[in-house]
Amino acid sequence: MTSSLGSQGGPKRTRVALFGVTGYTGLELIEILLRHPRVALTYFASRREGEPRVSDIFPRLRGRCDARTAPEDLDAVVQAADVALLALPHVVSKTWVPGLLGRGLTVIDLSADYRLKDPAVYARCYGEPHGDEENLAQAIYGLPELFGDELRGARLVAVPGCYPTAAVLAVAPLVSWQAERAGAPGLLGEVTVDAKTGVSGGGRNPTLGFHFPECNESVKPYNVGVHRHQPEMEQVLSDVAGRPVAVDFVPHLVPMDRGILSTAYVYLGGEVSQDAVRARYEEFYAGQPFVRLRPPGEYPATKDVSFTNFCDISVKVLWSREGKTKVACISAIDNLIKGAAGQAVECLNLVLGFPRTAALL
Numbered sequence: 578m579t580s581s582l583g584s585q586g587g588p589k590r591t592r593v594a595l596f597g598v599t600g601y602t603g604l605e606l607i608e609i610l611l612r613h614p615r616v617a618l619t620y621f622a623s624r625r626e627g628e629p630r631v632s633d634i635f636p637r638l639r640g641r642c643d644a645r646t647a648p649e650d651l652d653a654v655v656q657a658a659d660v661a662l663l664a665l666p667h668v669v670s671k672t673w674v675p676g677l678l679g680r681g682l683t684v685i686d687l688s689a690d691y692r693l694k695d696p697a698v699y700a701r702c703y704g705e706p707h708g709d710e711e712n713l714a715q716a717i718y719g720l721p722e723l724f725g726d727e728l729r730g731a732r733l734v735a736v737p738g739c740y741p742t743a744a745v746l747a748v749a750p751l752v753s754w755q756a757e758r759a760g761a762p763g764l765l766g767e768v769t770v771d772a773k774t775g776v777s778g779g780g781r782n783p784t785l786g787f788h789f790p791e792c793n794e795s796v797k798p799y800n801v802g803v804h805r806h807q808p809e810m811e812q813v814l815s816d817v818a819g820r821p822v823a824v825d826f827v828p829h830l831v832p833m834d835r836g837i838l839s840t841a842y843v844y845l846g847g848e849v850s851q852d853a854v855r856a857r858y859e860e861f862y863a864g865q866p867f868v869r870l871r872p873p874g875e876y877p878a879t880k881d882v883s884f885t886n887f888c889d890i891s892v893k894v895l896w897s898r899e900g901k902t903k904v905a906c907i908s909a910i911d912n913l914i915k916g917a918a919g920q921a922v923e924c925l926n927l928v929l930g931f932p933r934t935a936a937l938l
Contacts, residue, residue: 591929594620594654594682596673597664598646602687603776604635605918606662607642613936615929616640620657622649624923651820655680660929663687671709674733678712683928685921686731691716691735692809702805720926721933722746722865723817728927736924737813739778740806740828740915742837744770744867745813745923747908750842750861751854756819763846765901767823768814772839773831775879776911782863786830793832796935801827836879840907842895849902851894858892865916866934867923877909885911886919899917 584891593610597603598621613702621631623646631646632639645655653659654794661677663670664685670688677684693699694714707713718724720742728734737745755763770787773796779787780794786792786799807826814822855873862868871877877889888910892914895903910916919937926933 578818588615590615590617591660592617592619592658593660593662593925594622594658595662595664596622596649597666597687598631599625599634600664601913602664604638605913606664606921607631607635608919609922609936611641612665615931615935616925618644620653621646623647624649624874630673635710651676651680658682660685664918664921667703672708674712677708678732679806683731685719685736685925685928686716686734687736687917687921689738689805689809691733691737692718692737692812692813698808698812701809709753718813719920720745720813721923722862722868722919723749723813725927725933728924729930731928734921734924734928736841736917736921738806738809738840739774739837739910739912740770740772740804740826741809741813742916742920743772743888743908743910744826745817746769746843746910747839747890747892747906748814748841748843749782749817750858750892751845751904751906752814752822753819753861754845754857755816755876756817759920761846762849762902763847764818764822765844767825768810769825770839771827771829771841772837773829774912775831775833776837777835778830778837792830793880796822796829796831798827798829804828809844818872835911836883837908837910837912837916838877838879838907841908843904843906845904846901847892847900847902848897849904850897850924854894854904858890862890866936876907879909879911880914882909882912882915886915886923887917922936 631642667689670686671690680720699707716733716735718733720734754761810824871891876891891907892907
């Protein structure tokens with residue numbers, strides 16, 4: 578892979594092209610990568626007319642990123658970059674991935690186009706056939722806490738959705754318990770996920786229900802039982818458990834800018850103590866730089882993780898009796914960072930062999 582010199586001379590940097598410059602996730606990617614010691618942003622692909630400067634789109638970047646945007650042109654991107662970060666809408670990313678991979682670039686895709694391994698499930702969720710099954714089969718799911726080893730040297734990474742990141746990290750230690758050790762308390766029944774997100778989850782061009790007068794001073798559920806992230810959760814948790822795992826998922830919109838708070842309920846076979854469950858989480862996430870287990874009796878809050886790549890987790894045994902235990906697994910993330918841009922950079926670091934925390938602490 579070729580590299581370019583950093584702006585100050587110094588060590589050589591990997592050249593990165595960014596697609597989807599104008600959205601909230603695009604802004605967060607720029608903010609993070611501007612401080613990355615091993616990366617140079619060399620191409621800002623946009624469909625905006627007149628090729629405006631990045632700082633014209635986001636005035637907060639004036640004096641820090643005044644480069645002009647450029648057309649979405651494959652030949653130009655290939656000449657300018659070694660890695661492509663795609664912050665594009667679903668069903669759009671997959672029109673770019675084959676060409677980028679075929680011309681030798683590494684691709685980090687933040688859309689849902691390469692997350693779901695079953696093309697039939699993808700077609701049901703996103704309304705059209707996938708059409709790139711060959712690359713779909715080789716994509717690595719970009720949740721570093723679970724698949725970090727597989728990410729090293731990957732050519733195509735599918736960055737997880739924000740809701741699945743929060744929910745999967747909250748329950749993975751329990752869902753995988755029986756799969757890892759004989760005699761461990763097994764999962765009983767489905768996993769139930771109740772989650773709340775801020776308005777930025779709707780993107781920079783939201784639908785009516787995400788506009789301020791519609792959502793301020795109000796909390797409401799949406800896409801109950803049909804949210805596209807539900808099959809993603811089921812796929813990943815089934816992989817972790819080594820058997821099918823069903824998920825009941827109810828998302829809610831709350832009147833805040835950013836953040837996700839997820840409360841998942843898990844039933845375990847056997848009567849399991851709070852200390853045993855806590856020990857399981859400490860063991861499972863030992864050495865993971867972006868998972869913070871809250872002390873016993875303390876619970877996550879979205880403000881505690883805002884503008885960070887951390888996932889804060891608490892776990893509480895609600896009751897244990899008659900051969901069964903019910904556990905509440907609570908997590909908080911910033912949907913734009915750990916749920917999108919930060920996790921994408923974390924994946925990029927693993928793919929390229931950089932320190933995993935580079936530009937993220």
